[in-house]
Amino acid sequence: MSALPAFSAPPSLLSPAQSDLVETLTTSLDGAGLWWLSGYAAGLARAQALPTTRPMAVPAADAQPAPTLTIVYGSQTGNARRAAESLAQQVEAAGLGVRVLRADTYATRELKQERHLIVVISTQGDGDPPDDARGFVEFITGKRAPRLPELQFAVLGLGDSSYPQFCAVGRVLDERFAALGAKRWLPRGDADLDIETVATPWLANALTVARESLKPQAPLATVTPLRPLAAATSAYTRDNPFHAELLANQRITGRNRDGAWSDKDIRHIELSLEGSGLHYQAGDALGVWPHNPPQLVDAVLTTLALDGEQPVAHGGTDLPLREWLSSRRELTRLSRPFVVSHAARAKDAALDARLVPDNAAGLADLLAHHQLIDLLRAHPAPWSAEALVASLRPLVPRLYSIASSSKAVGDEAHLTVAHIEYRVETGTDDDGTDGLRWGAASSFLARAAEGERIRVFIEPNERFRLPTDGSRDVIMIGPGTGVAPFRGFLQERDTTGATGRNWLFFGNPHARTDFLYQSEWQDALRRGRLHRLDLAFSRDALRAITADDASAAPARKTYVQDRLREHGAEVFAWLEGGAHLYVCGDATRMAKDVHAALLALIAEHGGRSAEDAAEYLNALQAQGRYARDVY
Template structure:
């Protein structure tokens, strides 16, 4: 949303710049809250403590809890917000900050700090935590003998460096002299198992360390009532009606036959009250394919109608496996459990530290049913439900702008389905979406992503790098910019295997070029020639133009695969900036880091 033109204002130019940075990317509800906050400041004569509805306490860091989160998909943010809310309700003086907003100069004065940080891919920090991790790990980090801290790490045990960033920060803070209040938590995808007791312990320790602030409260006077919590969210999803399911890839016989089944999905949000901005994600609570559930029951010779009680809930085993437990993602803890049930020396050897690569390959290329079929073992229904990880929602980058589609939300979904010697395998959510018929209802919610926002200044240029289904958010970006009448240029770089079969939204991009909504389109179809060409090659070829756009204030976005593409694209960006900016590789990295800190280099990688 473009900022409105300002009329005569008492603000000096530097304060206007600060205001623009403050409001850049905020949604409507946040702006209304900010307007009320400003009104409260004015009513109270400009005093901060008199404007915020929070306990009045000494603002010195010695009497304050700082909670800092680094989040890629929203889980770390959600847990940090939960802890902050509980601490505030207990009367504690709390500040909650995203990692890239944390003023590192204040670290030397902190007394109580909780870090909630995720690890991405092969041991990488979330994009918003990169700068803070580098600072704490680097030579500029101060001694921290006055600091008490605790760390909650989030990760995926399918990767060798599980929760590596949490480990790194925990060890480094101790090395700098800080006092660890209690043991680090390492939460897997079933994060509540570890996160819930960690949060409980964190709150109890904060209460003991800090005295609850005085009960005196000062109030804010908003221009309008503050928005209430949405009726539908992660834990109370909306049953959205499927109104469109179209295959985007083409199955042309011969050399150009597409190996991919990519779908354009349209869902109705009418009556939900849900709102989103381009850059946000749609969460879906999936159901496992019925054929897969029956295969597990058959392999283990279990009764699907048998009642199983677990964690205070009793359901038939078939319902547990259909709606509550992960079957399409294999995790290390389940491999360890099945090794014991099957008494398998082979599986036990895979769990050894020197077999990390082999275990990673097994986790990446096998599902629960594969393990059960290859290694015969006896499981009771109760044991199986307890050992499997809870089913988690899947997030899809939204491929539309509500300014164009209204009460609809569009997705670009790669349907995961492949054949093995033992039968067909599917991805739970992608198969659910691809198999859905018009009129079916699917449980969804909106996951906001404030880090992946269009510039508030519509005159800024944007560069969008999105191979494969990573192009999804940029469809929404272009729609939004067109609806706003943004004057900045739009440059899209897209890649996929074949032009004839895999050019997602081809006619839309061509129409956007013709109408002037898209100003530049660079394509990389990797298998249409003898040598492979990817988007990172196009970036190097267009390095001069890329650097010129960035020098003139363009915002840069990358969306797609985190494992390989994002790293290759980042390396290409560094090389182009170094070559055409006359910089060393280290200075080019610093240049990109500065863009990221300014909100001009954003990634949505998964």
């Protein structure tokens, strides 16, 4: 981290002890924490009648307090946070009062007093709010939300149009604020994965209306802040990624007794961050900028009869079409806007039927289970190179939970990557891919050779952190590649000498082929660094029931949520003793099933009703003791 100027405060303002406390607090906070603290401190200052004899800049006696803009964000992958903080910096630079808060740190009791509010919030999966905004959204949409006739508000929604419930959370909040009597400052913005297309002009408009509405009643003297915002720890960011050397690319799923490989191709990836200045904490993610599979790029060019060497100018950039399709445009994920554009060209009744309002299921199936090449082949239509580049979504980076602790591995970052590659039936005509389909980033990483350079950046995950108190117990639930951050957690706890107990729940189809990092977990058990390991190998449980046993119970797969229920009394005892609980992995099914299992065991072993169990789990989340990294 860049060195900060030495902290000092006039003795007339702070005692030495107070100065020490302020320095300790501010040097330990991240950007979001500092923004929150500045707003909180400003609120306290406004609430107190500070003596004018203190050497501080204050408004003239007859002036009204300057209005303040509150920006609340809910973010799962960091995009909403970046947009909110960018707006806050612009508003502050314009000399206006502003505070920016993560949704789970916003005191909802303050809502009645708000006059200017902007919410920047993402939508996850099937219309769900990000984890850090669940309580905020529940409050706003619930019965306890107050009437807000004096509030001016605006909502910027972020989402992914490949999902049917695109930007649904932003839409719900926008409509609910209006129903509570608040006045829209700006029309709602709905930003797709190419966020800047919508967010940049929307944020510019937000700054304009803020300047008009938040003009101070009287000029204020300039106040030098206690310390400037911390400079970035590295010159390398999402938009200026570091070219990291690939140190290792090892398949960590194995072969069965018959010599056949596991159905899963899971890779352990090691990347060098040496010389980058990049730093991460256990629980953070690594962003990877991928290239699309060359075989897929060739197939798209062939299907559309386009020349890959044709130069295409778009958005101020001039590149050959092949380069646009390889590194700048999404080919493995369909979006509704592109399907609509293609349907207008194809004039195909079957495709048009997918887009009618009452066929949401048909469109959802198309977006979830088909790629661009499938659409182009099933519903042929002419495209020019320029129109294709303009209509396809920009290729965006993929985030992977970091599977290491920098305290243990130094200037490296390790990943656990599931290589997505599968075959589909393509009919009698060859689509140029041999029927193979891929995940963009996982395929890119899987085919990369040691020594190659991968464009990466660090994406902080502030809500997925180990407890600062090393004596606290931790429960980690991570089936499949969801185990990745817990490898980093265990390395971190081992290196720092944490004394709390560590309990890991892990699951996958087969123990013989899919027991990821088996030797590491067994070594940690032997050394007493991992105190409990509970496993759920779902397909092995099926094999345990013999076909000739007519009295056997129906075959049933066993998952991590089943292990949670089996050990419910002990899990609840750990939680009652102050343990922190973490879940990582699939958001669609696993995370929901695990959440339901937690509610059930809390109700059963805590003697609570279903409603009280939900309150218990919500309280853990509010305390930072129940954190999820789901995708």
